[in-house]
Amino acid sequence: MAANSRLTVAVHVLVWMALVRRLGRDLVTSEQAAESVNTNPVVLRRCLGGLRRAGLVEVRHGAGAGWRLARNPDTITLLDIHRAVDGEPLFGLHRAAPNPACPIGAGIRPALQQAYEEAETAARSALARTTVADVLRETLTARPAQAVGDEPSTTHSKD
């Protein structure tokens, strides 16, 4: 199936926050971030909550509240983010338990789990090789035309 988009949303926010910070502003609201991701602020707050619990971002409450990166973008890997927002396995086992009276049904699950775990470990290692700073660099070099001078979000009327 098409997996969920939580990892994508979380990476997007962090990359956006890295860019915003580079432009001098380091405190952003969920609403501002939602503009770039094109989603609802509550969705972002849920996402940022996971990132906060993982120690990747910090939150400030009260008036003038907002979010800030808690680490340098080049120390945050996609694996960190994935762990923070999505704990589900990549490959699902049987929905209903297989027939225990059949030797295959009785013993296949540990065997499958072992194979799946190797694949997931491999995927995680790959995710660990890319950082938020990497994605930011790739993102900006991909379209040098428009790029970095502009405001990072559509804050035309806002700010």
Next chain:
Amino acid sequence: MAANSRLTVAVHVLVWMALVRRLGRDLVTSEQAAESVNTNPVVLRRCLGGLRRAGLVEVRHGAGAGWRLARNPDTITLLDIHRAVDGEPLFGLHRAAPNPACPIGAGIRPALQQAYEEAETAARSALARTTVADVLRETLTARPAQAVGDEPSTTHSKD
């Protein structure tokens, strides 16, 4: 999220068919296979259809119809099976397109896709290292107590 169970079901069927074949019977019906997986025959026919299109199993129609492995179990990898039954990416991109007026929203998708592809490639390589024969061996050695002498499915009253 928890991914679907198609890969698991497909591997299960093929491992079960490998065992059945080793016991002398090489033509099985979707109903018999469904007993071991503990699911509905139609679900298995859908699954086996994909495996057939991928050349992993053969089907015989008409009276006395059934399914048979088209390759040796030690030449069928989990990657072959995964490709046959599930073409979805492991990591989903944005559900709604991100804001194109934001430099991040405009350029992040190719950057993400590249990172995701590396992770998927790594996972696929791992899946390619395990064969149906491997899973069969692991499955049977996991519970040597009951194991191989019995009938592979619960054909107690049936047969």
Next chain:
DNA sequence: CTTGATGTAACTGGAACTGTTACATCAGGG
């Protein structure tokens, strides 16, 4: 021709995700 299984469409129930509204909670600033 009979028979038994495949191939597939159509539908159901349930689960998961995203989006949305609503509201309690919090802390900074006047």
Next chain:
DNA sequence: CCCTGATGTAACAGTTCCAGTTACATCAAG
């Protein structure tokens, strides 16, 4: 000390996907 603006979270709606199920046309061996 209250006012303000944002967070944190519950609750719900709309979609989409998945597995299960029924139904039936199709096929080929005997």
